[in-house]
Amino acid sequence: MIQNRILVYGYGNPGRQDDGLGPAFIERLDADEIPGVVTDSNYQLQVEDALAVSQSDTVIFVDAAVSGDEPFTFTELEPSNETGLTTHSISPGNLLALCRDIFHKSVRAHVLAIRGYQWEFMDKLTLDAEKNLDLAYRFLKKKIHDISNSELH
């Protein structure tokens, strides 16, 4: 069986409290050194990330959510041609569309949206966001195990 190449990409600004949930998630994942998993993080997604996405079979975007279900949601993602309100950053769906149109590669993708609460100029996550991060991390580690052992399709 060919193992899935999994990219987990956390994004957000660690200097803006719970906006740093994505990068904080990646720090934990890096410490665990899971075989077959490649990680990356940045303030926000950018067009050049389409290259890294194209080199994966599955990509999981990890971001903070300002609203929605607690402690997190995990949803499958489709390519989207509808651009957002800025291309200084780019949406995960746009990135999949760029990957498809530039590199002719379709990638299975999910978004793990971890609920955050405060967004001021501070390094530290709020306690509630930390709890959500713990739960999301446990969930995704199991999910990664399932995905990496599933057959490519």
Added chain:
Amino acid sequence: MGRKITIEPITRVEGHGKVTIKLDDNNNVAQSRLHIVEFRGFERFVQGRPYWEMPVLVERLCGICPVSHHLAAAKASDVIVGAGTGDGLTPTAEKMRRLMHYGQMFQSHSLHFFHLASPDLLFGIDADPAIRNVIGVALEHRDLAVQGVMMRKYGQEIIRATAGKKIHGTGAIPGGINKNLSIEERDEFLKGADPLNIDKMIEWAQAAVTFFKDYHAKNREMIDNFAVFPSNHLSLVRKDGGLDLYHGVLRAVNPEGKKILNDVDYQEYYNYIGEEVKNWSYMKFPYLKSLGKKDGWYTVGPLARLNTCDFIPTPLAQKEFEQYKAYTNGKPNNMSMHMHWARLIETLHSAEMIKSLLLDNDLQKSKLVTTGKKAYEGVGLIEAPRGTLFHHYKINDQDQITMANLIVSTTNNNEPMNQAVAYVARSVFTGKAEITEGMMNSVEVAIRAYDPCLSCATHALGRMPLEVILCDARDNIIDAKRK
């Protein structure tokens, strides 16, 4: 009955902005304004923090150009640790910082042209917004989209190698730098697998300038007449008048090219530049004190830089510069859409500078930091991708910040962007009873030429809707749309 059209926020511009265009009873433009909700709390937030934290703290201000804030703060901190005002660093420290900065300039300008500006040029201002975007470019002009992605990638890797990491880079420190460039890193940038090597980047940067010139030749009417208005221009220049994006003296010229700020030391910028507050915008309006608030506003960024400098110190960009200057007979260029031309010439210059620095053995030397007599105040200026960026700090005996003043590029361009909006509003909205997508986009195209960054550096899911509000003369909302 008069009407007010509100476009909020601006699409494809970072952060939140709002354009209001007031029409009178005859559908003539009575007033136009670009309102910007800029985050100003940061200057107060840093008070009480130690000065040596500034290079890593202030870069959190912006997720778009953190390198510019990182370096401007480091330059101000250099003054405080007694490392001089730009010429006191070790050759390795200064060249590593320059490499970081030109990497940032290269990737930022590439992003702007290929992914923000090119959709408007390739598909036209009136095109369906569902196509007129980066995905449309990828579908219809794949080669251009690939070049944009790879040029961004190359610049980002330069930043990673010099700043240490992509988020919260730590490369520049007060008085110098904390790492040099390894031989392996250098060779990868010089001779990496195609296309990620510097020669390919230079080739693509040249091709991008040619692309714009070809487009200009076919669309002269629009490019030369869209949002044209006289402006003063301000930037750093090298002491000999050459283009320098990292360090220099402060120069300003008026619309005719006469020097109105003659190569002054930026450590005393506050003697020459004031900041006006207006009650309808959170963003200040900088001006040259010698000309006063009404006439002293100025433009910064690529257009301004090529208007203030006398030459470009790299051969390929200099050749393009000569052609660019000849187009206006050597006079300052006040055509907003020529900002794209200037930006692409700077992209080429940045690529040439990167190659020149990579070939310099100083990058592998080990003397990284300089110190001297402590000072209690420091100013750091840099030419960020969008224009001149000012950082000014004062400290106390405990090394804590007691005063911070930041004038970011977009703030410097506040009045020029308002002028551009007013120009387009008058020429596009006058006499029109209905607002089309193309008309709205015309306003955005004018603003996008300045590549404003209104980032509050937080982007979490669920933010940043587009709201369009239509109001009557008494500000009653008669229509509202949300994207």
